[in-house]
Amino acid sequence: MVLSGPARWVLRILAIAVLTFVYAPLALVLLNSFNASATFAWPPSGFTLDWWSAAAGNEGVRSAVLLSVEVALLATAIAVVLGTLASLALVRYEFFGRDVVSLLVLLPIALPGIVTGIALNTLFTQALGGLTFVTLVVGHATFCIVLVVNNASARLRRTNATLEEASTDLGATPWTTWRLVTFPALRGALVAGALLAFALSFDEIIVTTFTAGPGLQTLPLWILQNLFRPNQSPIVNVAAVGLVVISVLPVYLAYRLSGDSATATTK
């Protein structure tokens, strides 16, 4: 290692400072979920568990979480299928217009959400007869594809194509090659990409605002509506804390499962 002792200490301190910056607001959210004041007056006027019990019995949160999970799962599934296929094409083949295709894949996330949102809204409402559950899933899947493509492409670029060629030369069908050679190498990257896609869809608000059918309330929409509503905003805090706590486990496990993606295959 070439980093000197003092440099390592400076880095350690800076890293701690940045992580503090990241977690201080979350600590405030946690604190406010026990704040007796319904409008988060500071300093807290008292300690209460009311919001936690109110949130536990709140039908609105529960159905919103369920809907968000459904949408995110469907959008992720679509993105994984389309994204995996596209990444194989983009990495393993040379073809005319490849740059254009990779730019096209990137666009839905590179262009501001509000542009994507009103563009989809215009198509669905002006030309296709209105917003539904399907339009919501379609909107989410569209910007999720890129995450799968990125993760899968990065891994494909690092894994050697010669294994696949060997498999093919030995007479394996494309499906067998995929199942026994490509997929095992790709699995971790796909999990990582899918997890990112799920997280992005789960918390997406802008495209959601413009593509959700009537009566559909994903968790972010529910939060948007209740954050600004008297006596509901503390419950929102509870929901947010709950999500962070619940998410720690899958994030950590998925990361372990996918392996340290930067090192696993570089050697």
Next chain:
Amino acid sequence: MTTLPAPSSWTRRVQAVLHRHPRLRLSGLLAPALLWLVLLYLVPLVLLLLTAFAETDSFTGQITWTLSADTVLDVLTTPAYLFTALRTVLVAVGVTVLCAVLALPLATYMALVAAPRRRPLLVALVVTPLWASYLVKVYAWRILLAPEGVLGGASPGYGWTAVVVTLTYLWLPYMVMPVYTGISALRGSYLEAAADLGARPWTTFRTVVLPVLKPAIAAGSVFTFSLSLGDYITVQLVGGTNQMLGNLVYANFSTDLPLAAALAVLPLIVMAAYLLTIRRTGALDRL
């Protein structure tokens, strides 16, 4: 591996055809995503651009499909709109720079200093805040920054500073992750090799570190820049009376769709320019 059910004859035939024709294989791989993105993304974008040339009824707000360039010209010649676009770009640049500045030491620590068994935990620590609702985090900043609030006199109050800080906070993980991945590639061998070969620190940095960092930061910046460019909720909560491009688009969406569409062209142009600029770094391949 030998317990596979025998594939039926037609799938075998299809696979045989695919095996012999790589172009066919390529089309099969590419077509689903391409069709999806063209029909469900490019077509709506074009439709939106066309809408910018439509008119609305001044009273009912309904679209009348009479072609007119009035709205687009209005947007391109109204100083208020153009200044808003400029301010929005400045905010996005500020957020991106700040994200890079914060991400560098953290990512370097994670990749090169922290014990290897700690790395998954650190990555989880960086990624976890993404799961706390975006809205809740903005609201937390609103409370933090309130003039009579938690920070008291140290708070900059609501305004552009607050917007940049909050957006930086929100998008930081999107910068940390690619930079961390980039720096991880330097782990051990390269740096040591450079040192062994007698390279001075600056030379090492310039010839070994920089080529890795540049595309990594550029990759992260696509997210931080674009997400900042399109945001309209954060500035509503912590921006005081200020507005960004997204607010203009959003505010006009329900009353005057052609105006909203014409305004949406501005971030579109900015983002296109940005993507073209950073494409040279090769960042787009690493996203």
Next chain:
Amino acid sequence: MRCLSARRGLRSAAVVGALGLALAACGGGGSGSAGGAQQQAPAGEAYAGPVGQGEGKLSVLAWPGYAEDGSTDPAVDWVTPFERATGCQVSVKTFATSAEAVQLFGTGEYDVVSASGDASLRLVYGDRVQPVNTGLVPNYADIIPDLKDKPWNTVGGKNYGIPHGRGANLLLYNTAAHSTAPTSWKDMWEPGSPAAGKISPYDDGIYIADAAVYLMATQPDLKITNPYALDQRQFDAAIALLKQQKPMVSEYWADVVKQGQGLSSGALSEGQGWQLTANLANTDAPNTVGTVKPTEGATGWSDTWMVKKDTPNINCAYQWLNHVISPEVNAQIAEYFGEAPANTKSCALTKDRNHCATYHAQETDFWDNVYYWTTPTEDCLDGRTDVKCVPYDQWVRSWSELRSA
């Protein structure tokens, strides 16, 4: 039609020439135009009845708090009892501004909508809603006469909806910063105001009318009689006043919690807002926010439940109209949302006995200088025929330019 201004017309012509495109000429016969003298309510007949068995479902578009189904607060629920009584399964979508209401209702996915006055006429002339046969709504008889047959719910002698409730946009103030209650809007508008840097106006184009209300009182030579009927000169004066106000603004408000917090903590000194905002803030920190309707008068809202033009769920719709304005439910909504109920019998049923007094539900005089939100049209709403007034889309554009300047 737009294309009022020669400026825009000229530019358009230049582009047509330059690009050689055959763009349709400005002012050409666009369909559904409602500007100018051709403003006519679309022909349409009200449901003849009788109201029978419901169709089993109903899609409701409402202001937040108007159609609560217990999903946000299990204790606040008047949708479930309705579903049980009628068998009509209700789905609710809420909106944040009148503009959004019009846009969403235009998608045709909703059967009924709670429209404020700045949305109701746009829905009528946009041919989105049908006349309502008030005879089929038994509770209509108990509605306060002050809200019946008004320009925002009745066109050409036909009722287009059922009045729901009303409220005024009051002057809210931080009590610690005011030793005596203010009586005028002047500290929100005049330079050198002690509240400078701490004021909070409403974030919507319709707020231009608030400037007009102040000008009505302070600049009589402008001869404004209706804050929604402004000719170009009057409109420019209102915009100039708003520009003068802008440097003193802390935040334009769009949600009550946010504004209430600011007023309560002292971060805001004065704002235009709702009684509800003050009530909520005072629940948390008693007596921190005061309200007054200043001597100059105020803008306000009066909401109307309207029915989609070709709704397949007409029986459920009528049952809903009758349900929301029933004495009990109208009282519940008025208290939850914070407004004056439309049903006169509701006042006896509110949990807070003083609710109707607090909100001046029965005091007709109180509402004399409350100017309900209305959609401005080219034909001046105050009856002037010698000038054109600035129509709604120009209000919206001017507002968005002002906000982004």
